[in-house]
Amino acid sequence: MRRLLCLAILWFGAAWACPEDAVDLELSYPVPPYTEVAEFLRAKLRARGIPLAEPPSPCPRFFIALGQKAGEAIRRRDPNTPIVAALVLDEAAIQKLAPATGVWLMHPLEVQWQALRAWLPQLTQLTVLYDPRFAAQLDSLERLARRDRIRLHAVAVDSPKQLATVAERLPSVGAVFILGDGRVFNLTAAQALLLFARARRGCGRAVGAVGGGGGHVRPRLGV
Structure with a gap:
């Protein structure tokens, strides 16, 4: 899952990279596994030179949402900025956040x-x-x-x-x-x-x- 998530993020990063805050990372809850995946992504973003908005940017190039609650909160504030989602249940959950892509948890x-x-x-x-x-x-x-x-x-x-x-x-x-x-x-x-x-x-x-x-x-x- 982490590899697929990184590919999605890198695709967005290549398309929208800018010298200022470009990515806003938001978690549904400040507990594992959200915090563990967040730390993993922060390291990958730093290694690839993709800037992370800390504190969150008022107008990021795209969002990373860890969990359905985070994605829905983002959509209520911002209906248009793309989202890369993870730790959501299935593909339908990601489609509800459109425009969005990401990796879901549910397997056949x-x-x-x-x-x-x-x-x-x-x-x-x-x-x-x-x-x-x-x-x-x-x-x-x-x-x-x-x-x-x-x-x-x-x-x-x-x-x-x-x-x-x-x-x-x-x-x-x-x-x-x-x-x-x-x-x-x-x-x-x-x-x-x-x-x-x-x-x-x-x-x-x-x-x-x-x-x-x-x-x-x-x-x-x-x-």
Whole structure:
């Protein structure tokens, strides 16, 4: 992802480079993974001689938005300046910020499943927390699980607040897989999963969590 993001930024930088503040970098939240990606990009921009506006410029040549919240905030202020986006869920999220380009987090479900099987080759049971709006993806996931003889336990989650209650009732499983977007599985949801995983570790039952969209789950849970 970082390589693709750098290519997008360098393309904009070559097109609009100027001797004064040219790029405005904005984060959705001042926490990992946003801060980690920001530091990586600052180093790459300095190495390429692309000036970074610090503090932010009132009229940058283009924006770098890390996360959907940052991109939407930029668009409310400035409807025309191009955006390079990262740490957003999918291509549709970037299209909403047009004119924009960037790299999104979501991969096809088959790719996510292959990554899960590579990470946990001995997995036999999997709990799936899913937003009901993603029921079609759940059907696809169930087909993949049947093919690989993995037992699924699917739990619908309608809101971030509900997740805390759901986590307390989850069975002992090898991992938790998330199907949804930021409407349900936001930072609050990640923190609830973190508490759940820590509690299970305390009982001698370590539980991992994986998901295709979340910039929060992996860094927050350390998996």
